[in-house]
Amino acid sequence: MDVSFLQNNIALVAAAVVSGGLLLWPLVSRRSSSEVDTLVAVQLINYKDALVLDVREASEYEAGHLPNSRHIPADKLEQRMQELEKFKKRPILLIHRSGVTSSGKTSKLLRDHGFPHVHNLAGGIDTWRQANLPIVKK
Numbered sequence: 001m002d003v004s005f006l007q008n009n010i011a012l013v014a015a016a017v018v019s020g021g022l023l024l025w026p027l028v029s030r031r032s033s034s035e036v037d038t039l040v041a042v043q044l045i046n047y048k049d050a051l052v053l054d055v056r057e058a059s060e061y062e063a064g065h066l067p068n069s070r071h072i073p074a075d076k077l078e079q080r081m082q083e084l085e086k087f088k089k090r091p092i093l094l095i096h097r098s099g100v101t102s103s104g105k106t107s108k109l110l111r112d113h114g115f116p117h118v119h120n121l122a123g124g125i126d127t128w129r130q131a132n133l134p135i136v137k138k
Helices: 003-008 010-032 038-047 058-063 081-087 103-112 124-130
Strands: 034-036 051-054 092-095 118-121
Touching: 003 010, 034 038, 038 092, 038 118, 038 124, 051 081, 092 103, 092 124, 103 118, 118 124
Parallel strands: 034 118, 051 092, 092 118
Antiparallel strands: none
């Protein structure tokens, strides 16, 4: 490749490198924080015996949650981690309000405590409702 081309078009080359990086970013970032859609979530629940962990506030949980879900608000998770020890080998499906607020932080906390299979429901409870999947109220 001609070096003078690179020198004369450094802005163009930089733009190409940056845009390529931006295109690859979603692929790289999803590996650290596994997001799943409702179809994969249902498969995790039905075929992999996933623990559904709802980390929303109590009032949000009581307004409607997935059947058989366990409720531990995100801000109480570290103090209540011992309640989840028996589920370490199972996949965990995290349910948030919109799926993005603190999902990365919550996933990281669980992984740091030895839970290797943590998944966030993309779009959170809102996506679940939009798909007309079962919701239970207390």
